[in-house]
Amino acid sequence: xxRTKKHVxxxxxxxxxLLASGHGFAATGQEASKPVKPETESRGEILSLSCxxxxxxxxxxxxxxxxxxxxxxxxxxxxxIDFKNGSRQSxxxxxxxKGYSDDEIHLIAEYFGNLSKKNH
Amino acid sequence: MSISRRDFNKLLLAxxxxxxxxxxxxxxTAFAARKRVVVIGGGFxxxxxxxxxKKLDPTLSVTLIEPKxxxxxxxFSNWVLGGLKTMKDITHTYTALRNQYGVNVIADRAVxxxxxxxxxxxxxxxxxxxxxxxxxxxxxxxxxxxxxYSKKIADSSMPHAWQAGPQTVLLHKQLQxxxxxxxxxxxxxxxPFRCPPGPYERASLIAYYLKxxxxxxxxxxxxxxxxxxxxxxxxxxxxxxxxGMIEWRSSTGGGKVVGVDAKTMTVETELGAxxxxxxxxxxxxxxxxxxxxxxxxxxxxxxxxxxxxxxSTMHKGIHVIGDSCIAGAMPKSxxxxxxxxxVTAAAIVNLLxxxxxxxxxxxxxxxxxxGPNYGVSVxxxxxxxxxxxxxxxxxxxxxxxxxTDDQLEQEAxxxxxWYTNIxxxxxx
Ligand SMILES: Cc1cc2nc3c(=O)[nH]c(=O)nc-3n(C[C@H](O)[C@H](O)[C@H](O)COP(=O)(O)OP(=O)(O)OC[C@H]3O[C@@H](n4cnc5c(N)ncnc54)[C@H](O)[C@@H]3O)c2cc1C
Numbered sequence: 001x002x003r004t005k006k007h008v009x010x011x012x013x014x015x016x017x018l019l020a021s022g023h024g025f026a027a028t029g030q031e032a033s034k035p036v037k038p039e040t041e042s043r044g045e046i047l048s049l050s051c052x053x054x055x056x057x058x059x060x061x062x063x064x065x066x067x068x069x070x071x072x073x074x075x076x077x078x079x080x081i082d083f084k085n086g087s088r089q090s091x092x093x094x095x096x097x098k099g100y101s102d103d104e105i106h107l108i109a110e111y112f113g114n115l116s117k118k119n120h
Numbered sequence: 121m122s123i124s125r126r127d128f129n130k131l132l133l134a135x136x137x138x139x140x141x142x143x144x145x146x147x148x149t150a151f152a153a154r155k156r157v158v159v160i161g162g163g164f165x166x167x168x169x170x171x172x173x174k175k176l177d178p179t180l181s182v183t184l185i186e187p188k189x190x191x192x193x194x195x196f197s198n199w200v201l202g203g204l205k206t207m208k209d210i211t212h213t214y215t216a217l218r219n220q221y222g223v224n225v226i227a228d229r230a231v232x233x234x235x236x237x238x239x240x241x242x243x244x245x246x247x248x249x250x251x252x253x254x255x256x257x258x259x260x261x262x263x264x265x266x267x268x269y270s271k272k273i274a275d276s277s278m279p280h281a282w283q284a285g286p287q288t289v290l291l292h293k294q295l296q297x298x299x300x301x302x303x304x305x306x307x308x309x310x311x312p313f314r315c316p317p318g319p320y321e322r323a324s325l326i327a328y329y330l331k332x333x334x335x336x337x338x339x340x341x342x343x344x345x346x347x348x349x350x351x352x353x354x355x356x357x358x359x360x361x362x363x364g365m366i367e368w369r370s371s372t373g374g375g376k377v378v379g380v381d382a383k384t385m386t387v388e389t390e391l392g393a394x395x396x397x398x399x400x401x402x403x404x405x406x407x408x409x410x411x412x413x414x415x416x417x418x419x420x421x422x423x424x425x426x427x428x429x430x431x432s433t434m435h436k437g438i439h440v441i442g443d444s445c446i447a448g449a450m451p452k453s454x455x456x457x458x459x460x461x462x463v464t465a466a467a468i469v470n471l472l473x474x475x476x477x478x479x480x481x482x483x484x485x486x487x488x489x490x491g492p493n494y495g496v497s498v499x500x501x502x503x504x505x506x507x508x509x510x511x512x513x514x515x516x517x518x519x520x521x522x523x524t525d526d527q528l529e530q531e532a533x534x535x536x537x538w539y540t541n542i543x544x545x546x547x548x
Contacts, residue, residue: 042478045466046463046481050462050483050501052545053485053541054537054538057545063536063537063538063541064533065537091519091530092497095516096516097515098514100501100515104481
């Protein structure tokens with residue numbers, strides 16, 4: 001959790017009345033009964049949205065750029081780590097991979113890996 | 121913006137959630153209905169938001185307001201000028217958004233926003249209510265900063281071609297009509313502006329066209345800046361591919377444009393006049409018109425936002441993305457606008473469920489073509505910090521200056537691949 005978010009939550013916790021009204025509200029909302037996505041999965045999805053700009057929606061490429069969809073989590077994670085530490089040659093992927101922590105790379109790999117499993 | 125202010129806004133948001141004008145801006149009776157998100161502008165930011173809202177939560181009602189029946193992208197419009205693509209190649213319709221994703225696309229212009237009643241008025245007179253509004257209207261031009269210049273002149277003799285469509289066609293025709301040995305004058309604006317490397321990719325691809333068809337011609341760049349995006353890479357590419365053809369003058373080196381005379385096709389600089397057969401003046405820019413009319417822009421002409429959700433700091437419930445917004449370290453690019461659109465779609469889905477937005481991850485890659493087999497790029501990965509949207513240290517950056525010919529060719533191929541995929545990701 002980011003420092004910013006922790007700070008916000010701390011502030012909210014210090015205002016129990018406000019927090020309570022927020023929750024009560026959510027419970028009456030139409031979407032409240034829907035299962036809330038676990039934080040890690042959502043984070044993986046948010047991170048993965050960035051990839052679609054070049055690799056296509058859901059990582060399905062329609063061009064010379066390689067697809068991510070259909071690759072295994074292991075393959076994706078290894079590729080990204082190798083781009084990051086420079087052991088795999090690239091044009092632009094090294095510059096992108098350096099923007100993600102190893103944990104984030106793991107989440108991205110899991111997200112894309114599971115996406116193709118889900119739809120097969 | 122300071123963190124305390126942002127936290128305060130969030131606190132306010134959470135605190136008013138149960139009240140009549142709270143998080144959803146409407147009374148409790150509406151909660152049973154489908155949540156309505158309205159998006160203004162079907163360009164890189166707006167169309168991406170509309171698509172990803174439906175992708176992330178198909179139960180939402182999503183309306184996209186865009187006056188044009190088809191969108192012509194600025195990306196690759198320089199390739200059209202160079203003869204490498206056609207206007208058809210860079211035109212995209214809203215058919216897939218409408219039919220495959222269930223977005224309600226309305227071909228009209230938004231003329232007013234009521235941030236209290238949460239509604240948008242269209243030029244037809246129709247009024248549309250929203251629970252959340254996304255505004256991505258792109259840019260508008262400051263026509264009054266240069267003596268003798270006006271919108272009329274831009275539309276007739278000195279096109280900017282900085283919004284793709286008829287302007288691109290006009291500039292293309294002028295280049296084709298120019299005699300061998302003519303001068304093309306290209307005037308890039310000062311910062312900040314849409315697509316920082318764009319004017320220099322344009323110079324490159326016009327040079328590519330001239331070298332093949334009118335080799336005695338030249339290009340003079342009169343710049344409002346002292347330096348420019350990917351300067352080392354462009355300069356090296358120009359020397360290699362178009363030696364002696366492109367002359368760049370910095371702002372203090374005679375580049376600053378102070379006036380134009382359309383009759384004599386002359387550009388007046390601080391250090392004298394320059395004549396051109398073709399004059400491509402790109403004026404200074406500001407947020408799209410509707411952003412001003414709705415009170416979303418600040419005195420500098422751009423829209424301040426909360427970087428966690430791109431919600432306006434001027435009006436609650438309205439998110440501003442793309443070129444119009446102030447997105448910290450991110451450049452004004454189509455890639456950035458679409459990345460912001462996706463992050464905003466995810467934030468809105470969460471907010472409408474009464475949840476906090478997940479901390480965003482943002483990205484940009486801008487490819488520029490120096491020649492058909494000669495591509496260069498700048499990349500960036502961005503996160504939220506206490507200082508707003510910042511680039512992750514050690515990530516991103518430029519194509520290395522010593523890149524091999526193979527790498528440059530690869531980047532040119534990836535540029536083409538990028539365009540195919542991002543357009544499909546947004547409008548496909
Ligand atoms: C020559 C050139 C080359 C470029 N190359 C690249 C590139 O290679 N890569 C890259 O990432 N970026 C590139 N860009 C930048 C890119 O075009 C912009 O950054 C991007 O279009 C911004 O997206 P946006 O959604 O903010 O605005 P736009 O894409 O301009 O979309 C705005 C839309 O809003 C609509 N609109 C405006 N007002 C209203 C209203 N009142 N009601 C309804 N609709 C309205 C407009 O009709 C328009 O369709 C380039 C730009 C130029 C000029």
